[in-house]
Amino acid sequence: METQYELDYRRVADAIEFLKLNYKRQPGLEEAAAHVNVSPFHFQRMFKDWAGVTPKQFLQYLSIEHAKSILKDKQVTLFDTAMETGLSGTGRLHDLFIKIEGMTPGEYKNGGEQLQINYNFVQTPFGTLLVASTYKGVCYMAFADDSEEIALGKLQSRFPNATYQHLTDQLQQDALYIFTQDWSRLNEIKLHLKGTAFQLKVWETLLKVPMGGLTTYGRLAGSLNNPNACRAVGTAVGDNPVAFLIPCHRVIRSTGEIGQYHWGSLRKNAMIGWEASKALAEAL
Incomplete structure (x- = not known):
């Protein structure tokens, strides 16, 4: 219901x-x-x-003109040293508070038989979310658009031999506070992810795009010193196993159009506008 x-x-x-x-x-x-x-x-x-904000104000954040202005403003500074050493306010979040640790081959061999995974379903501003964690960090976040059973089945297909427990733990709570808490007081959010070295690098680079900011596939590829890797970058973005926290929704087309999203373009619009309104509120 x-x-x-x-x-x-x-x-x-x-x-x-x-x-x-x-x-x-x-x-x-x-x-x-x-x-x-x-x-x-x-x-x-x-x-x-x-x-x-009002509906009219919100819609302004979704205009192509707004997106182009963000891309223009961030063209030089998006991936520079200042971001890596920390920004003031909301923009600091993904630089300083979210840390990725890649799983070792031993942790996910044989279908993850060495992993104990806790999971829970929670309500977020963008729908019901499945969040799962190992003892090292959050390993998966996905929207349960069809049903909780189907969402859990997709998680289990990633690690078919892991042990699962329906349980909320502190690692999950730290990650979910991103939706409700004062971001300047967040605990460090730890992610424990299965991915290739290239995928992990793309996901780490995405974390440098601040709340309210936007980027393009070309800029992501350029920041990896591989400007011809746009297609590979796009695939890695699409394979992101942690919805919202790794902000693949902040990647748009170079024209300023919002573009597609694994969890639906409508949800992407909602996320971009919601974050823009939060970032503006903090700046005032």
């Missing part, structure tokens, strides 16, 4: 899609509210509770 949390997110997501599709004619609050079957008053309050 759909929870109120899920219902509100679905309504907000439907409203975002409606507003984007009809942006040129600038539909009013009443029309957007009617589209999701709520009163204008409730819709305005629900949307602002979710995003922190």
